[in-house]
Amino acid sequence: ELKVEQNPLFLSMQEGKNYTIYCNYSTTSDRLYWYRQDPGKSLESLFVLLSNGAVKQEGRLMASLDTKARLSTLHITAAVHDLSATYFCAVVSGGSQGNLIFGKGTKLSVKP
Amino acid sequence: DTEVTQTPKHLVMGMTNKKSLKCEQHMGHRAMYWYKQKAKKPPELMFVYSYEKLSINESVPSRFSPECPNSSLLNLHLHALQPEDSALYLCASARAEMVVDTQYFGPGTRLTVL
Numbered sequence: 001e002l003k004v005e006q007n008p009l010f011l012s013m014q015e016g017k018n019y020t021i022y023c024n025y026s027t028t029s030d031r032l033y034w035y036r037q038d039p040g041k042s043l044e045s046l047f048v049l050l051s052n053g054a055v056k057q058e059g060r061l062m063a064s065l066d067t068k069a070r071l072s073t074l075h076i077t078a079a080v081h082d083l084s085a086t087y088f089c090a091v092v093s094g095g096s097q098g099n100l101i102f103g104k105g106t107k108l109s110v111k112p
Numbered sequence: 113d114t115e116v117t118q119t120p121k122h123l124v125m126g127m128t129n130k131k132s133l134k135c136e137q138h139m140g141h142r143a144m145y146w147y148k149q150k151a152k153k154p155p156e157l158m159f160v161y162s163y164e165k166l167s168i169n170e171s172v173p174s175r176f177s178p179e180c181p182n183s184s185l186l187n188l189h190l191h192a193l194q195p196e197d198s199a200l201y202l203c204a205s206a207r208a209e210m211v212v213d214t215q216y217f218g219p220g221t222r223l224t225v226l
Contacts, residue, residue: 033214042202043155043217088154099168100215102154 002027002093006103013079014111021074021106023089031092032072033100034063036085043088046074079110115139116218118203124224127193133221135186135203143167144186145215146178147202155202161186162208193225 003026013019023032031050035043047056049065049072056063060083062075072089086105093099116137125131135144142163147155160168161180169178175197177189186203200222204215 035217040222042219043204045214045216048214090154099157099160099170100155102156105154 002029002091002101004089004091004101004103006089006106008106009104010107010109012109012111013076015080016078018078019076021076021087021089021108023072023074023103025070025072025091025101028067028070029091029093030067032065033090034061034072034074035088035090037088037105038085046087076108079108081110081112084108084110116203116205116216118201118218118221120221121219122222122224124226125190125193126226127195129193130189130191132190133188133201133203133223135188135205135218136184137205137216137218138184139205139216140183140207141205141216142183142208143206143215144180145204145206146186146188147204147217149200149202149220151199159188190223193223195225198223198225 005024007022033048034046036046037043047063052067054065060077065072086107088102088105090100090102093101119134144161146158148158149155157170158172159178164180175192179187200220202220203218206215207213
């Protein structure tokens, strides 16, 4: 059974600082997704990572994937308040192409 | 247009009511999904439709009944729900179930069962 673990689950950081969110998964998968969710809102797609060594960047966020270690990271550079949200990683279950298994989410709070 | 729409935004229903949630997309996607999300928890998959056929049912109780009348529309019929079914119900779509692609999520329906 595929398990997805994120850490930390809560992250309070100051504006201007850097930090990394980690996502580990237990079995082989060929796709990993990062989503952002604002309180009471839906999920916004941030990144799709498809291969070992994949790195994608959008603004202050950069995501990477190491399929051998079964690890993805979401790096935040020079955080700003607008990045405050919950970030989920999700992995496709190997036995079912459509089944996304989500991590528990990391609630990020960026303080001035 | 990368939009998935859901109606209603909010729904309050009693345990004996019958109601339906509606999801629509006009992106030509052939895979559509229902997820349930409880407060402060990640989304959990309920159903997957692929080319208008039910592909995955994640052991969801029969009081939830999905329907895919055409490739753009997905319904979730609700009957005799329990208070613990109160949650945010999210619809998503993707080009196809087997395609390496992003699932696009709708805004969700916040359901309260009294």
